[in-house]
Amino acid sequence: MGLAESEVRGRALELAASRGLGLKPGTAVVNDEGWDFWVVEVQDPDGSDWILRLPRRDRSADGIAAEAAVLSVVRPVLPVAVPVWEHSDRSLVVYRRLPGAPAGAEDPNSLRYHWHTGAGDSPPGARYAVSLAGALARLHGVAARTAVEAGVPFRHLADVRQEMERTLADARTAVPLPATWYAHWCGWLDDDRHWAHSARLTHGDMHPAHTLVGPGTDAVTGILDWTNASFDDPAADFVDPYLAGGRPLVDPLLRAYRRAGGGVPEGMRDRIALRASFRWAHVGLLGVRTGRPRLTATARNRLSAGPPPL
Secondary structure (H helix, E strand, O other), X not given: OOOOHHXXXXXXXXXXXXXXXXXXXXXXXXXXXXXXXXXXXXXXXXOOEEEEEEEOOHHHHHOHHHHHHHHHHXXXXXXXXXXXXXXXXXXXXXXXXXXXXXXXXXXXXXXXXXXXXXXXXXXXXXXXXXXXXXXXXXXHOOOHHXXXXXXXXXXXXXXXXXXXXXXXXXXXXXXXXXHHHHHHHXXXXXXHHHHOOOOEEEOOOOOHHHEEEOOOOOOEEEEOOOOOOEEEOHHHHHHHHHHHHHHHHHHHHHHHHHHOOOOOOXXXXXXHHHHHHHHHHHHHHHHHHOOOHHHXXXXXXXXXOOOOOO
């Protein structure tokens, strides 16, 4: 459902008021960049900053309970801050804004990432890699039993693989996908070497806007938006850093991840690159399914060049 910013703002404030939250309507600002949620940033009479999240569709609302379970598991484990939800239901999630600023942003048209850290528009330095790697190592080290007992749905990598096969089959005709890319991804999905490892708890959307830094440092102080958290290949959490900074960011990130106790088996860099390229099949199909042709056009543009050799 498409809504104007004024409608999103009004709806968010109405929902918040009906749940007993006293906020200042004149301070409300809508962030329309999220794929799954509208976000409204607003202050209360004391000047404290709040975040209101409204699901864009039923499927987004369906995941709120699982996201709450993930947050309950990772909050005591991670060395960085995560949101503390003070209210959540299928219509509205509310939490106090975390300190720090997003390390970057995603251009809504090109879907390219831009950095806003002390490094300017360039990928950040060692402090970012080391701090993010430490958080990822702790996240991927969460015991599956602990997460499942908290309410996080478990899935094997075979389930992930089958889901991607369905996405590929649907995107092949709906986007449609170039034959060369379709064959490229079929080769990846058919190769058991890429699926011979254990699923771990992952964030699933670790792009610059979801990592908070500062002030005065590139070190990660908080991680936002756990909507896509699930059991998956740990390589999934290096996809967005790869898209944002390439190997100059991912290579030191992997080295720091290994030092922090994370596993970096042979072939992990290949898995990261393959997952990164598959993003465009997903984005293209998402554009078709949600009535956002701009997303599909962006995906087609990114797939206009042929794939690299497997």
